[in-house]
Amino acid sequence: MKYLEEYRDAEVILRLAEQIRAATTRPWRIMEICGGQTNSILRAGLLQLLPSSLELIHGPGCPVCVTPERCIDQAIAIAFREDAVLCTFGDMLRVPGSDQSLLGARAAGGHVQMVTSPLDALQLAIREPSKQVVFFAVGFETTAPTTAVALKRAQVTGVENFSVLLAHVRVPPALEALLGEESRAIDGLLAAGHVCTVMGTRQYDSVAERFELPIVVTGFEPVDILRGVLRCVQMLEQGEHRVANEYRRVVNTGGNPVAQALVDEVFEVVDLPWRGLGTIVEGGLRLRSAFASYDAARLAIGPALSAGGPERAARATLCKSGLVLAGKIRPTECPAFGKQCTPRSPLGAPMVSSEGACAAYFKHAPKGDAAQP
Amino acid sequence: MCLAIPGRVVRLLAAELPTAEVAFGSIVKPICVALVPEVQVGDFVLAHVGFAITRLDEGEAARTLAALGELGDLGVLNGEAAP
Numbered sequence: 001m002k003y004l005e006e007y008r009d010a011e012v013i014l015r016l017a018e019q020i021r022a023a024t025t026r027p028w029r030i031m032e033i034c035g036g037q038t039n040s041i042l043r044a045g046l047l048q049l050l051p052s053s054l055e056l057i058h059g060p061g062c063p064v065c066v067t068p069e070r071c072i073d074q075a076i077a078i079a080f081r082e083d084a085v086l087c088t089f090g091d092m093l094r095v096p097g098s099d100q101s102l103l104g105a106r107a108a109g110g111h112v113q114m115v116t117s118p119l120d121a122l123q124l125a126i127r128e129p130s131k132q133v134v135f136f137a138v139g140f141e142t143t144a145p146t147t148a149v150a151l152k153r154a155q156v157t158g159v160e161n162f163s164v165l166l167a168h169v170r171v172p173p174a175l176e177a178l179l180g181e182e183s184r185a186i187d188g189l190l191a192a193g194h195v196c197t198v199m200g201t202r203q204y205d206s207v208a209e210r211f212e213l214p215i216v217v218t219g220f221e222p223v224d225i226l227r228g229v230l231r232c233v234q235m236l237e238q239g240e241h242r243v244a245n246e247y248r249r250v251v252n253t254g255g256n257p258v259a260q261a262l263v264d265e266v267f268e269v270v271d272l273p274w275r276g277l278g279t280i281v282e283g284g285l286r287l288r289s290a291f292a293s294y295d296a297a298r299l300a301i302g303p304a305l306s307a308g309g310p311e312r313a314a315r316a317t318l319c320k321s322g323l324v325l326a327g328k329i330r331p332t333e334c335p336a337f338g339k340q341c342t343p344r345s346p347l348g349a350p351m352v353s354s355e356g357a358c359a360a361y362f363k364h365a366p367k368g369d370a371a372q373p
Numbered sequence: 374m375c376l377a378i379p380g381r382v383v384r385l386l387a388a389e390l391p392t393a394e395v396a397f398g399s400i401v402k403p404i405c406v407a408l409v410p411e412v413q414v415g416d417f418v419l420a421h422v423g424f425a426i427t428r429l430d431e432g433e434a435a436r437t438l439a440a441l442g443e444l445g446d447l448g449v450l451n452g453e454a455a456p
Contacts (some may be wrong), residue, residue, distance in 0.1 A: 197377070355376075
């Protein structure tokens with residue numbers, strides 16, 4: 001049965017690729033916005049199946065990649081406090097801050113604890129009342145509700161030694177920034193299916209209308225991605241500027257109202273610099289005043305917050321992650337790709353994040369490419 | 374980090390925060406269901422960083438789990454970086 005499934009999938013993939021080829025009569029550029037989708041595309045070799053007139057661009061769909069550098073510096077400063085423990089998702093450990101990564105900080109004696117859920121951090125705070133336990137809250141709209149649950153729980157149970165270093169970012173404002181550029185090179189969008197399970201699809205309606213382009217909510221398996229691409233091409237060929245849902249079995253227009261209400265209760269929208277992309281208006285979240293006492297930023301003091309030395313300046317010149325995140329170049333077009341920048345010694349975030357485009361190309365690029373280690 | 378994995382609710386736990394035991398293939402983990410309070414035993418949910426974020430259709434869940442299993446992605450449940 002298993003092989004039959006695989007075979008059917010391969011058949012379906014080839015058939016979809018054929019349909020895409022047949023439907024494409026003009027050159028189109030479609031941006032996909034989910035790091036998980038980028039990975040899936042590379043892993044399954046989907047780029048090779050698409051007609052040459054169709055360009056699939058990778059967008060800033062990696063929350064780890066766009067977490068402001070300063071937030072990492074703050075996290076490290078907290079980790080070096082005697083009285084504190086910095087809890088973080090594993091994904092953030094290797095991302096370079098101005099000076100070093102959290103992994104480097106841990107090696108130097110910093111208190112860095114890997115967690116797989118914000119509730120792990122809350123549990124630690126309850127177990128260690130003498131420590132300031134800080135949760136490094138990274139992630140898109142998919143993750144913000146989980147941080148909100150942890151914060152409300154802390155408030156209800158009176159846990160005072162728990163706080164969050166907020167780095168939650170909101171995708172639609174970043175998209176609007178990219179789409180609003182004069183030299184915009186994006187004709188259609190594939191929106192991230194899992195984010196939409198929480199936020200629904202309605203948030204994209206105004207984006208599609210205002211910027212006059214099709215937005216197709218897409219899953220992350222190869223078959224789902226090709227279905228999304230096909231629908232997007234069909235809409236482009238017809239000049240349709242609206243949101244379509246090609247992940248209907250998981251996503252509905254309204255999303256998860258319980259999650260949305262919680263986010264609204266705990267957070268408010270704020271302008272935020274996205275690493276590599278500059279300040280995104282309304283691109284982030286901050287705590288509402290009722291939860292202000294849970295803001296860990298006040299704990300981030302000390303030498304780790306220096307702007308970094310000449311090494312950082314050199315890295316900043318070489319690293320083109322901003323261009324990669326904005327879809328302006330492919331990772332392989334960065335001069336440092338695979339040379340000065342590898343997953344083991346990354347110049348920026350996309351080469352080290354599991355959802356980063358640079359890491360995906362490094363791992364999955366076809367043989368004969370510079371990517372081969 | 375976008376990654377959300379489908380699993381089947383096998384037991385609702387009596388805990389202060391709404392929690393369920395969720396089976397991802399052969400791995401069973403406690404998952405907070407505060408975001409999907411209406412969930413029942415037998416339902417399929419999409420789990421992200423230890424939380425169920427939505428319920429989903431059984432057929433789709435089974436299909437996605439099979440695909441993830443083949444690609445070795447279930448390791449992320451134990452904190453491993455995605456392959």
